[in-house]
Amino acid sequence: MDNINQVLIVGGTHGNELSGIYLNKLIKERLYNIDRASFSASSVIANPDAVKANTRFVEQDLNRQFSLELEANSKEARLATEFKNNYCANNPLIIDLHNTTSNMGATLILLSNSPFYKKMGAYVKQRMPGSNILFEDRKEWNEQPYLCTASQYGVMIEVGAQAHGSLQFETLELMKEMLSLVLDYVDKHNLYQLSNLANYDAFYYTEEVQIPMDHDGMRIAAVHPTICGRDFEVVKTGEPIMATFFGFDIYWEKENDIYPHFINESAYSSANIAMALAEKKTVFVD
Numbered sequence: 700m701d702n703i704n705q706v707l708i709v710g711g712t713h714g715n716e717l718s719g720i721y722l723n724k725l726i727k728e729r730l731y732n733i734d735r736a737s738f739s740a741s742s743v744i745a746n747p748d749a750v751k752a753n754t755r756f757v758e759q760d761l762n763r764q765f766s767l768e769l770e771a772n773s774k775e776a777r778l779a780t781e782f783k784n785n786y787c788a789n790n791p792l793i794i795d796l797h798n799t800t801s802n803m804g805a806t807l808i809l810l811s812n813s814p815f816y817k818k819m820g821a822y823v824k825q826r827m828p829g830s831n832i833l834f835e836d837r838k839e840w841n842e843q844p845y846l847c848t849a850s851q852y853g854v855m856i857e858v859g860a861q862a863h864g865s866l867q868f869e870t871l872e873l874m875k876e877m878l879s880l881v882l883d884y885v886d887k888h889n890l891y892q893l894s895n896l897a898n899y900d901a902f903y904y905t906e907e908v909q910i911p912m913d914h915d916g917m918r919i920a921a922v923h924p925t926i927c928g929r930d931f932e933v934v935k936t937g938e939p940i941m942a943t944f945f946g947f948d949i950y951w952e953k954e955n956d957i958y959p960h961f962i963n964e965s966a967y968s969s970a971n972i973a974m975a976l977a978e979k980k981t982v983f984v985d
């Protein structure tokens with residue numbers, strides 16, 4: 700693939716996820732360095748009105764407005780069109796910064812399984828062993844709804860647990876560390892200096908788990924207390940994933956081990972999503 704000559708770092712795609720918004724401020728004030736030898740980099744706030752209102756979005760989720768076939772006419776749909784027109788031609792790589800209320804630590808979300816991303820995961824995981832590499836590669840690039848897919852290449856950095864609308868020092872530090880590694884990786888990729896990448900374990904998104912509801916649209920269960928706060932920890936066949944209010948549990952019944960994440964993410968609460976599930980696989984980079 701070609702060298703990446705320009706990188707756009709995006710905060711405030713969700714207006715109440717403060718780590719990326721404040722990292723953007725640190726970049727502007729030159730308190731955090733995004734310069735590398737082989738490319739130029741800049742940063743931008745994607746949804747300033749949502750940031751001002753300290754809310755995820757004003758009318759619609761901006762981070763779901765970027766699949767090609769979408770025809771919405773909300774404020775965020777128009778913002779998505781503007782974003783594409785203003786930034787995408789000149790920035791082949793977008794790094795989009797997010798927070799989650801789930802206890803996911805620093806997670807690098809990769810939307811394609813191509814060698815460029817597999818190697819990026821290896822580079823980051825090797826230098827930040829506590830981080831998680833999550834592939835969400837089930838859709839074609841053009842069908843992905845996420846802002847970071849507006850250009851040719853894109854990734855998301857997702858850091859938590861942090862309540863939306865709040866800002867924790869440690870979460871910001873984790874985001875800085877992971878962003879620096881992604882920028883270093885792109886630099887080394889451009890300069891043909893990538894070597895000694897090791898195979899690693901990564902998570903591959905499989906499905907979401909809906910919270911069961913009654914006829915009045917009220918929940919009849921919650922995430923099982925044994926997995927709350929334990930994102931990316933294994934759940935095996937026969938282990939509980941939900942606890943109903945009637946006194947019995949709902950168990951994971953399939954034969955494969957699964958790794959819940961985005962557990963109780965508050966932004967997914969209105970859609971009654973309990974968690975997402977992933978499988979763990981070894982990624983081979985050599």
Ligand SMILES: [Zn+2]
Pocket residue numbers: 712713716796797798
């Ligand atoms: Zn977000």
